[in-house]
Amino acid sequence: MHKGVVLLLIFFFLMVQLIGLSIADFFIKENVRAKILTDNPDDVSNALALLLYMLFFTLIFIIIISFIKVRGVTMLFEIFSLLLTSIILFEIFLPEVVLLFPLVIVAVRVLFKENIIIKNTSSLISTAVVGALIGVSLGVLPIVFLLAALCVYDYIAVFKTKHMVKMAEAIARDNTAFTFSLPSKEKIYQLGTGDLVLPLVFSTAVLRKAKAAYVAPYYFIPVFVIFIASLLGLSLTFCYLFKKKQALPALPLQGLFMLAAWLGMVFGGLPLI
Numbered sequence: 001m002h003k004g005v006v007l008l009l010i011f012f013f014l015m016v017q018l019i020g021l022s023i024a025d026f027f028i029k030e031n032v033r034a035k036i037l038t039d040n041p042d043d044v045s046n047a048l049a050l051l052l053y054m055l056f057f058t059l060i061f062i063i064i065i066s067f068i069k070v071r072g073v074t075m076l077f078e079i080f081s082l083l084l085t086s087i088i089l090f091e092i093f094l095p096e097v098v099l100l101f102p103l104v105i106v107a108v109r110v111l112f113k114e115n116i117i118i119k120n121t122s123s124l125i126s127t128a129v130v131g132a133l134i135g136v137s138l139g140v141l142p143i144v145f146l147l148a149a150l151c152v153y154d155y156i157a158v159f160k161t162k163h164m165v166k167m168a169e170a171i172a173r174d175n176t177a178f179t180f181s182l183p184s185k186e187k188i189y190q191l192g193t194g195d196l197v198l199p200l201v202f203s204t205a206v207l208r209k210a211k212a213a214y215v216a217p218y219y220f221i222p223v224f225v226i227f228i229a230s231l232l233g234l235s236l237t238f239c240y241l242f243k244k245k246q247a248l249p250a251l252p253l254q255g256l257f258m259l260a261a262w263l264g265m266v267f268g269g270l271p272l273i
Helices: 003-029 044-068 073-093 100-111 116-137 140-160 163-174 194-213 220-244 251-267
Strands: 179-183 188-192
Touching: 003 073, 003 116, 003 179, 003 188, 003 194, 003 220, 044 073, 044 140, 044 163, 073 100, 073 116, 073 163, 100 116, 116 179, 116 194, 140 163, 140 194, 140 251, 163 179, 163 188, 188 194, 194 220, 194 251, 220 251
Parallel strands: none
Antiparallel strands: 179 188
């Protein structure tokens, strides 16, 4: 019954990871990274700063949807994000059309706002670029800290404060590209982009460490292990979702599997710290 949803889930997961890692590989070669708080990517304070930034913008988002209540506000967030990430994407792969194509993509997204394929494509672009940029800007240990903190936060935000559910409802209402829409005969399931960003962030940081220690194609092995761990956690969460029919945070189980896989490789002697 949900075979199509699972196949879409796997498809978007793989697309985000593969495109994101291609972008990350370019960033690594060109030594591109974003300064979050300090210039040292292995400084854990960068992860703490990024976490605080996320919480701050989440608070702003909640205030907007709770008190302003103007439909389309979330779309403005999306347009800005999509334009910026599209420019970065085409600057890497098609620099000769770096200004034209991003504007076309944003225009198509606005004109065909209800089209699920266009919405999912917009989510794919934003997620791949953002995940790659964060992944090359933080070391593995800061990302481990960030991932663990966000797993706890995701659980609290869904089951305790429930503000994540409220945000998801607003995003689904405006059909904005902060989720992937996975349609079935019964309903359209929503997969948060954060559930694909964090695996990409972790994989990118692991790739950067592995490339410094191994030659191709061996440095892809730790990345593949993180892939499998994350996809397994995500798939199990969705299988449980199909049975319980309620909002569930995907990140806690994903994070647990990824951290376990990373610890196993570290204790196995791989230089991934």
